[in-house]
Amino acid sequence: MLLTPLHVQGGRPLSGEITVQHSKNAALPIIVATLLSREKITLHGVPRLSDVDTILDLMHHLGTSHAWVGENTLELHTPEILNTDAPYALVSKMRASFIVLGAILARAGQATVSMPGGCAWGPRPVDQHVKALRALGAEVVEDGGNFDARRTGSLNGTFVFELLTVGGTHNAILAAVLGDGVVTLENASIDTDVVDLIEFLNSVGADIQGAGTNTIVIRGVPALRGGAYTVIPDRIEAGTFMMLAAATRSRITLNNVRPDHLRAVTAKLQEMGVDILESGSSILVDATRGELKPVNVTTQSYPGFPTDVQPQMSALLATVPGTSVVQDPVYPDRLTHVAELHRMGANITVSGYTQVIQGSRLHAAPVKAADLRAGAALFIAGLTCEGETVIDGVQYLNRGYEKLTERLRGLGADARQTELAMAMDD
Numbered sequence: 001m002l003l004t005p006l007h008v009q010g011g012r013p014l015s016g017e018i019t020v021q022h023s024k025n026a027a028l029p030i031i032v033a034t035l036l037s038r039e040k041i042t043l044h045g046v047p048r049l050s051d052v053d054t055i056l057d058l059m060h061h062l063g064t065s066h067a068w069v070g071e072n073t074l075e076l077h078t079p080e081i082l083n084t085d086a087p088y089a090l091v092s093k094m095r096a097s098f099i100v101l102g103a104i105l106a107r108a109g110q111a112t113v114s115m116p117g118g119c120a121w122g123p124r125p126v127d128q129h130v131k132a133l134r135a136l137g138a139e140v141v142e143d144g145g146n147f148d149a150r151r152t153g154s155l156n157g158t159f160v161f162e163l164l165t166v167g168g169t170h171n172a173i174l175a176a177v178l179g180d181g182v183v184t185l186e187n188a189s190i191d192t193d194v195v196d197l198i199e200f201l202n203s204v205g206a207d208i209q210g211a212g213t214n215t216i217v218i219r220g221v222p223a224l225r226g227g228a229y230t231v232i233p234d235r236i237e238a239g240t241f242m243m244l245a246a247a248t249r250s251r252i253t254l255n256n257v258r259p260d261h262l263r264a265v266t267a268k269l270q271e272m273g274v275d276i277l278e279s280g281s282s283i284l285v286d287a288t289r290g291e292l293k294p295v296n297v298t299t300q301s302y303p304g305f306p307t308d309v310q311p312q313m314s315a316l317l318a319t320v321p322g323t324s325v326v327q328d329p330v331y332p333d334r335l336t337h338v339a340e341l342h343r344m345g346a347n348i349t350v351s352g353y354t355q356v357i358q359g360s361r362l363h364a365a366p367v368k369a370a371d372l373r374a375g376a377a378l379f380i381a382g383l384t385c386e387g388e389t390v391i392d393g394v395q396y397l398n399r400g401y402e403k404l405t406e407r408l409r410g411l412g413a414d415a416r417q418t419e420l421a422m423a424m425d426d
């Protein structure tokens with residue numbers, strides 16, 4: 001699909017309520033996890049995103065049939081695995097698809113998955129995924145740009161991750177769910193998306209203990225049942241809308257949020273002088289009272305400040321007078337937003353993974369998103385300035401935000417994205 005650029009007219013506060021979608025990064029591994037069951041599984045709260053379409057294309061190749069039975073309700077059924085390979089054309093579209101390796105290996109005993117390669121902001125290795133599977137008894141060889149994995153029996157044993165990895169933890173869990181082995185993962189990720197995957201798997205008959213702690217114990221079971229599950233709210237989309245509210249000096253209520261998943265984001269905004277009021281599954285973000293203060297932010301694994309909100313935070317701080325420092329050691333090269341924000345008058349100097357930001361008023365300019373959260377940062381920046389900002393690279397925004405322009409128009413944003421009636425691949 002070829003998309004026309006996004007046109008944003010900013011410079012005035014937004015107001016009202018917005019409902020946060022369910023989590024992309026929780027939904028994707030749960031969709032993949034349905035490969036482990038022969039039975040039909042219904043998932044509620046699946047966002048309608050191009051990343052979801054990409055994983056469904058891959059699942060179709062593997063033998064899954066799916067049907068949308070409601071706007072955000074998806075039925076998936078994999079009676080048999082028809083193919084055990086995940087080819088480059090499908091995996092290269094989205095790195096998250098690499099976790100099919102563990103799921104296909106578990107269900108079919110062998111899997112061939114293309115190396116995911118780099119992404120817009122630099123290398124994203126999968127060495128921990130491979131080391132984990134090998135340590136637990138699988139044979140994994142690299143061959144012609146693919147990983148070939150095989151197991152003769154159930155996975156068994158203990159693996160200590162060398163660093164916290166969300167995807168690596170997903171892959172190892174998926175590989176270990178079926179069978180009669182016992183797998184212990186140490187230094188495992190405690191990310192909300194890992195917890196949601198485990199809760200889904202346990203709801204259909206898996207035996208996994210330790211969700212939300214660094215030690216996860218997976219006891220193999222012979223088979224998984226069918227069932228129904230609701231994906232958690234998207235803490236990254238919520239974080240994005242919180243940055244948007246602060247950057248446009250607005251008062252906005254976010255519904256369908258888990259405030260406990262947003263502590264680091266909330267604390268940073270409060271330190272800047274933004275008022276935040278939590279009430280059940282809603283958060284009121286009020287940046288209308290007084291000047292905002294610059295802050296220093298360093299990303300970390302959950303529950304730290306998320307790298308997936310770093311570009312949006314950088315865009316916000318580019319509008320706050322004074323000096324802020326943003327560091328992203330999780331993804332040191334995640335900086336594609338910087339040159340584009342420069343086009344809008346931002347004063348950001350970069351050294352390694354550190355951005356030193358001197359806040360000022362931004363101005364409208366034509367800009368181009370090179371990845372999903374950089375696109376969100378540019379959207380936020382555009383909404384802070386008078387005049388028309390034209391954002392190219394809209395397909396990246398559609399990877400992670402459902403009907404973004406339409407939903408933001410509900411808050412009073414002047415944003416248009418026209419879709420050309422052309423059937424072309426992005």
Ligand SMILES: CC(=O)N[C@H]1[C@@H](OP(=O)(O)OP(=O)(O)OC[C@H]2O[C@@H](n3ccc(=O)[nH]c3=O)[C@H](O)[C@@H]2O)O[C@H](CO)[C@@H](O)[C@@H]1O
Nearest residue numbers: 025096124125126127128129164165166167168307308330
């Ligand atoms: C689809 C999805 O859920 N994507 C999220 C997931 O990506 P993803 O699961 O790929 O990210 P990881 O948690 O694995 O990466 C964390 C860090 O570990 C490093 N690493 C990871 C694996 C490995 O084998 N070797 C290695 O060195 C990475 O380069 C990075 O520095 O978590 C990231 C960190 O919260 C988010 O930015 C992504 O949005």
Ligand SMILES: C=C(OP(=O)(O)O)C(=O)O
Nearest residue numbers: 025095096308372373400
């Ligand atoms: C980087 C992201 O996704 P992925 O890991 O699929 O690139 C993201 O959701 O911000």
